[in-house]
Amino acid sequence: MLDSKIPQGPIESKWTNYKSSVPLVNPANKRSLEILVVGSGLAGASAAASLAELGYKVKVFCFQDSPRRAHSIAAQGGINAAKNYQNDGDSVYRLFYDTIKGGDYRSREANVHRLAEVSGNIIDQSVASGVPFAREYGGLLSNRSFGGTQVQRTFYAAGQTGQQLLLGAYSGLQRQVGLGNVQLLARHEMLDVVNIDGKCRGIIARDLVSGKLERHFGHAVLLCTGGYGNVFFLSTNAMGSNVTAAWKAHKKGAFFANPCYTQIHPTCIPVSGDHQSKLTLMSESLRNDGRIWVPKSKENAEAIRNGKLNPNDLKEEDRDYYLERRYPAFGNLVPRDVASRAAKERCDAGYGVNKTGEAVYLDFAFNMKYKYGKQEATKKNITNPTEEQLTALGQDVIKEKYGNLFDMYKQITGVDPYKNPMMIYPAVHYTMGGLWVDYNLMTTIPGLYALGEANFSDHGANRLGASALMQGLADGYFVIPYTIGAHLANEISVKPISTDHEAFVTAEKEVSERLAKLLAIKGTKPVDYFHRRIGKIIWDKCGMARNVEGLTWAIAEIQKIREEFWSDVRVTGDANEFNPELEKAGRVADFIELGELMCKDALERNESCGGHFREEFQTEEGEALRDDENFKNVAAWQYNNIGDWTKHQEDLVYENIKIAQRSYK
Amino acid sequence: MSGNMNINLKVWRQKNEKSQGKLVDYKVEGVSPDMSFLEMFDVLNDKLIRDGKDEPIAFDHDCREGICGMCSMYINGRPHGPNQGVTTCQLHMRSFKDGDTIVVEPWRAAAFPVVKDLAVNRSAFDRIISAGGFISVNTGNAQDANSLPIPKDNADEAFAAAACIGCGACVAACKNSSAMLFVSAKVSQLALLPQGNPERNSRVLDMVAQMDAEGFGACTNTGACSAECPKEISLTNIARLNREYFGAQLSSNRT
């Protein structure tokens, strides 16, 4: 049933050969083909600009007031590419290999290889569009390391890489808007897809300012709507990030793949109180120079928690650099899932260092002094520098590398990270699961595509750092412009379908009834109350560690919350006005349904892999224990009814990589 | 774990673009110094919804990390509030005292009409970018990224200008509602990079023309924009824009 449409031939030439054989649409026909792009993040903006350049008629939707504000803007650390500019042995194969291994052997070889192949072009394209990446004194591009790799292949722009890449893609998009090739519909939210005769033919969107519902026709629809991490309520995602677009598509026939694969990022600022509305990431790049530790003894941990001991005063031999201890080969740069679980393990065992006991240290003092301080001293010919001199010299280097992150940390916590080690704890950050797509990035609904974080495609059970930006731009700049031809070449004779068609009318009516229903409940509790509750359940039972008992309980509990939500939520205001509460209500209603599917997926995947850690399946050392015999596959869920799904499987075939237990020791 | 500060707010309420607005008084109790300014609004909105007497206050926000540029509150007469180099979402209540009265209004500028309460329409900025804030390079046309070395200082300076988040605080801070700082940041970024060179002249002329057409005021060099800019975009960008503009006028046959 699931046809991944992977081209034949050896892996190195699949994409090249496919590109030269995929059907083309001639320029004159392109002008009469309309494409709706929902989302203006890296995936959406790059796709929309590239397709408009090719001559298609494009409309772009986003819920923010400007496409430049899509959540991609917040990405900090960097973007990977197999350029091998550092001459350190990088190659397309190595990036491919690292990504598959990092994903714990749960992603599709052909897609990942293609991603690695186009990664270099992304850097070229971005630089040509004016993205000011960090450079060395010789004027060439600078690189740094990220977790799960042993080469330096990450390109960056201080701690604002996502911002700079998105502004690059956005400027290309705005250029097409100016040329009249793209129609921009900001402050619009897609609330349903419209299928006609088994194909996706458009969407229903709400103008968020006037509240009016609109019908839009398209020969193809691209969902570039990001990930669903906000199902956890507290996450590093932007407040508006949501699953609604993907979920509506799912309910209209698009399969949802691996919903339980979520990424918990190890280095985020810990929760400070009940008022907390979101969590803030401290980029993984900090693990290049920050060393992670907790005290070796519980007494010291407790003294630190009670404010009786200053961590700076704790002697070297009394500290437990637990990542360096457990994983000597990768040290502080183990992949995210491994680092997160290790932090949880130490905190659960009683070594946490903040009031709540849920924090570990990320400490720069050592490298500030001895790595950079010494380097600078040598450069400046300072012989026998004092310890203070070394720290001061090193601090300047750290400031240049991570200044904005250090400022952000201070802003939020009120503590100066140049003088005290940072405190960090894992938080939800990214979702590897998403709409199932084939090699062309098409979902199970013909004509409906999913790009970027919204699809499930490239990261398996765990994403490596700096690979989401790469995937979003690969999908938008270099994959979809080709693969969409496979579908559109057959559509050239299809005249635009009138939005008076009954499928549009019915879909609009359903959306409008649902909004009316939300407003009519007039219960007692705000939307956020339900969002916090569902979030806490998912975090506790379907977060860093999962087990049968917890998941079974969570499913029952979520069903109860769903009932309660639909009988007791209070949504203020009207449907025909700017109404952020109504927007939130619709999104939370979808998160509740998704939450149930996540738990179901986690419950049925009887193994541990990547970000999915089932306590029943672990090695003696507490590492994830995969079951390749039974679960070397993608779980793709088909929606039947509320709380009722059918599971389909796509078997994963590894012909170019020998699959092994992941080891970072 | 909530705190014990009490804050008095005077908040601008306006139903939509066409209606009249006014300041309304609210009291928020149990504010913690660790809360962000927007989290205090969450607490207030939660209460307004539960009490059911008044609608929650609409305001723009998304990333809450100081990078998307969506949040936009005019706090006690200053865009993004009292602290230097900080957006509204990164402002924390530890910057205020128990019992303080805080006045919160939307950005005020003819080119930024109010959508509702504290949310405004900044699409004029997108149109300015569409007029010229880009490099015309179609996907697939790029050469190898390292074939064009760029001196580190230029790259760093371009980056500093490119750090603008498009929030519009500069416009809100300016008595003339000028958008010069925003426009100059983009013009500078692309003028500092060799890739931006071919379109250098048309870019600055077209962006400035669009800025004027949108109804932003003239720049009289008061410097309020840069002083209030959360990303501390430098005034030297405005000087560079002026040089670019005059240079472009001289070398182009447009007037």
Ligand SMILES: Cc1cc2nc3c(=O)[nH]c(=O)nc-3n(C[C@H](O)[C@H](O)[C@H](O)COP(=O)(O)OP(=O)(O)OC[C@H]3O[C@@H](n4cnc5c(N)ncnc54)[C@H](O)[C@@H]3O)c2cc1C
């Ligand atoms: C704090 C943080 C730091 C990160 N740092 C890195 C990093 O250093 N490197 C890296 O590779 N990755 C990083 N990531 C991950 C990466 O940023 C994201 O995975 C990626 O940007 C997603 O891009 P996207 O285009 O798929 O979606 P997004 O950028 O999330 O865009 C979604 C778009 O869809 C629109 N949208 C959503 N729903 C609707 C709807 N119903 N109707 C209309 N429009 C809708 C939104 O308006 C938006 O325009 C980071 C993530 C976070 C949270």
Ligand code: SF4
């Ligand atoms: S220049 Fe500063 S104040 Fe103006 S839009 Fe950019 S970041 Fe905001």
Ligand code: FES
């Ligand atoms: S909410 Fe994004 S900058 Fe404030």
